[in-house]
Amino acid sequence: MKQYNNRIEIVLEVIGGKWKTHILYYLTKGPIRTGELKRLVTGISQKMLTVQLKELERDGLITRKTYDQVPPKVEYALTEYGESLKEVLKVLCDWGGDYLKHRYPNGEVTVRNSDDEIGIQ
Amino acid sequence: MKQYNNRIEIVLEVIGGKWKTHILYYLTKGPIRTGELKRLVTGISQKMLTVQLKELERDGLITRKTYDQVPPKVEYALTEYGESLKEVLKVLCDWGGDYLKHRYPNGEVTVRNSDDEIGIQ
DNA sequence: CGGGATCCTTGGCGATACTG
């Protein structure tokens, strides 16, 4: 039987890793196709994108909708429960931004999507 | 020059990894000695504890205070800025708890410190 | 266009022993 040390570990297991937050970042803005994600998530490979999306789907945070057509079209979107992640991501995003300014006031460290925001409706 | 994809990655780099949240968890309750941490953070080795604490100190989240005596006494505490992490940890903690109940309502997955809370003053 | 399979590299982490 699986056991965590604390509740935070659960979140980190769900949104942790190298790509999850970057993917979720775009998903908070609305449904999105695989190719679009691949284009936006800088540097991710086809394989890693698929792997991460499957995990997010397995964890009940996103849905995968396939359109029966050629060429294939697949669209991903946050589930209703996944939507609850938005406020969490926003808090993390805000603190990260503050921390950045606090630690590196002269811009030694930068963020690609620095002027972008988690999509809160 | 270092560059992140988004601000969330910054947070995850600071509190991520296998032990950081578990350590911070106890630090939110007040200053604490090395040995006490080692006792509370179930399963951590002496080495990993030291490594994680050094990283947290390097990142400006905790302070290390040594008392000049034999046997040695070292006490760690959140910095003023580190205190700002509390609300972030609380949000993560809360979401993790919700997610646990939502995904595993029958207790297939459990948390050791489930009835404990992040120390908010 | 979207996904799967295979092979390989790397660094986070563990185990152990030693020091002041």
Place this chain on the structure above:
DNA sequence: CAGTATCGCCAAGGATCCCG
């Protein structure tokens, strides 16, 4: 009591090729 040094594992992630 607190910290350091060394060795080694393994799973996350990367590169590449193949499929409907």
